[in-house]
Amino acid sequence: MQTLTVELEDRSYPINIGAGLLHQQSLLQAAVPARDILLVSNTTVAPLYAGAVREAFADRHVVEVILPDGEQHKSLGMAGRVFDVLVANRFGRDALVLALGGGVVGDLAGFVAACYQRGVDFVQVPTTLLAQVDSSVGGKTAVNHPGGKNLIGAFHQPRGVLADTDVLATLPERELQAGMAEIIKYGLICDRGFFAWLEKHIDAVRGREAQLLSQAIYRSCQIKAQIVGRDERERGDRALLNLGHTFGHAIEAATGYVEWLHGEAVGVGLLIAARLSQRLGGLTEQDVERVRQLLERAGLRTDAPRIGAARAASFMSADKKVQAGRVRLVLLRAIGEAYVTGDYPDAALQDTLQAQFGA
């Protein structure tokens, strides 16, 4: 087991990464000090892994909420149903919400934990690659609104993250690929060495070679923990983590959150960001081709859906990165060097959107 810490003063917490963590009962018990536990999972994950959690907490009061699987269920209405369960069981401020699942489960359960009685404790047990390297770390919680992704949410740090890499063995290939998009993102943002390492090992990581997959997860969490430690509330640097996401969110929203997995949309979003960066003179054509190839080798889609440039722009302006009426974008100066800006020629963005999404 490897342990990282997200440094946030009195809200610092550990990320534990390793094989078989879900079966280390004493580890789980120590990470979850509460008597009343709301276990939130989904119909896919619960049959596989909820049993291990139940066993570890046989002497506690565990109530389960099993959500339907899928991004379209990450809604305020579904959060309302989880609040109902908490209230019906008279859970108090000393209860704890344990999220066992991917990003949808973690984001929604975290949002409920943030708001129930103005905040109860929360532990993340991510079961997808995407959740292990990204969404379970950093305290961003949210539900979607039909008008845009993650528009209703809260910053609420978990008291711990337990990433059991063994559970990735049962992860569908498509979900694994989606997680790779976020891993590639970390290389692009701030670590060209990690990007090159991924170019070398992508086949092995995709082939789930335990040692290399663990290394990729660890380095991803390390980068995320550092950035979150510097800027918890996204007043500055943390926005770098949104590389590819403004474009990706537009794809997800335009396709109703059902056709594209979040990571798949982010993958295409990374490539669009790279192409716009090239147009603005940041990346070379060769750099963009390296990005495209790495995404392709990770099994990810590299063609944007033909949702139309105007529709994409409309969803982008409903996203959370708008400041003074202008969408702030994360772009690349080089592979391994991202920056945030609201200062770009509109024509370049327009041209890129039209080339990618169609007129």
Add this chain to the structure above:
Amino acid sequence: MQTLTVELEDRSYPINIGAGLLHQQSLLQAAVPARDILLVSNTTVAPLYAGAVREAFADRHVVEVILPDGEQHKSLGMAGRVFDVLVANRFGRDALVLALGGGVVGDLAGFVAACYQRGVDFVQVPTTLLAQVDSSVGGKTAVNHPGGKNLIGAFHQPRGVLADTDVLATLPERELQAGMAEIIKYGLICDRGFFAWLEKHIDAVRGREAQLLSQAIYRSCQIKAQIVGRDERERGDRALLNLGHTFGHAIEAATGYVEWLHGEAVGVGLLIAARLSQRLGGLTEQDVERVRQLLERAGLRTDAPRIGAARAASFMSADKKVQAGRVRLVLLRAIGEAYVTGDYPDAALQDTLQAQFGA
């Protein structure tokens, strides 16, 4: 105009109290720096005071949401409708929510501001006595759940509070009385001198004598600001502010949030807390009688509804003050000296509930 500050480091903010503030356009404009403003009010208050706000912000982009009046509308569903308006108008992170109304408007608008895009700015313009002395200050935001009051919420400090005492002229008598309960609460919690001052001036305050009413508001806000500055997240002292509230919330929930105003329920709750404190040896019979008389002179009800002790206990245990399965109560050692405890004989609580609410 008098100004107090809630001291919370980088989230410190001013409370401005005075006559005619709503017509000081430069004051409003300085307090609300945003271009996009969501004005949240209700059907009673908006016709009276929204015009002044609109005038002050004629050069901004102001969108209005007018809620139906009443505690029963402080729901997650209604919050959802306010989110819809924000999204439909493509308001970004730099938008500001301005709450113009009483506690229901302020709590709900504040909750929406806390969660929209994980937090946007928020200004309180309280128009009831209760909101001016209590709910607009301190950053507690929430909506109700059918199972209990304020069960879904967030801590989200406003960037300013503007309490225009002139608006109290149009406040219905019953609402004014409800606000008096919270003012009396402050005396009971920590200021026996203020309690005695109220005994002396209650008729004038109730008669809305501007000078004395302003003094009562100022002292109340001062006490609240001090307590919140010491303990924003209610890890300790802030719980003192809940004196009377656990009983009061049970009354409100048991009567469906329509029959009793919050302040009315709190008023009776104060008296129940005083009676239980007497049973436990804290207060004398004479102290309890002083509390009862002051409430009565403020025009408040002093008899609890016959909702039954078991039902009251059930709602109390669904309230937010439960720790390790035990309801924590705020009780009185003396007038002006409250304390929080989970350590009390159950029989004393039971007897008090039965005497007050019926078997």
